[in-house]
Amino acid sequence: MSNINQSRRRLFSRRKSNAIRPPWSRTDIEFTDICSRCDKCILSCETDIIIKGDGGFPEIDFKIDECTFCKKCAEVCPEAIFTDTNEQAWQLTATVNDTCLAHHGIWCQSCKDACDPRAITFKPEIGQAPRPNIDLNACTGCGACVAPCPNNSIILAASDNRV
Known part of the structure; x- marks a missing residue:
């Protein structure tokens, strides 16, 4: 198959993006x-985390700030993009990867300090951070928890196929 045909096939294929879309x-x-x-959602976002992503579609960038679920x-x-805003905003959960400073013996709890729902806790261990x-x-x-992490060790990912 020629490179032109492969490029056309990629252009018109409907692939799922890894982008995180706005809540709801x-x-x-x-x-x-x-x-x-x-761009109305981008301009209305009170924490400026909705950015123009791939193809000009709105995406969330948690490295900028957090979502306050303001619904703007x-x-x-x-x-008709948004679902019922009285429901849960999305099925995202935080995950800490191996680059976390605490996994390397360095005392850091910046993610815990930023977490209002107190979903992040730290269990003391003898001889370890x-x-x-x-x-x-x-x-x-x-x-x-994402933006304050000094090592970019926290990612948010869908806990189901909604995003």
Whole structure:
């Protein structure tokens, strides 16, 4: 198959993006089918975490700040992209990877200090720096723990296929 045909196939294939879409938004493929890329959600975000992502579609960047679940993005959107804002915003949960400073014996609890729902705790261990533990039932997926992490060790990912 020629490179041109492969490029066309990639262009028109409907692949799922790894982008995190604004809270209460539809699944990724539905989102990109409906979103007009008007930027109203980007301009209304009170913490400026909604950015223009791949293809000009809105994405969340938790390295900037957290989501306060203010609902402004859903309120200003002229399209039928958002679901019921009285439901859970999304199925995201935080995960701490191996680059966490605490996993390397360095005392750091910046993620815990930023977590309002107190979903992140640290259990003291003899002879070691306390390591983070995330209560997935308490984690709202707000992303408050991501930006303050000095080692970029926290990611938010979908706990189901919604995002």
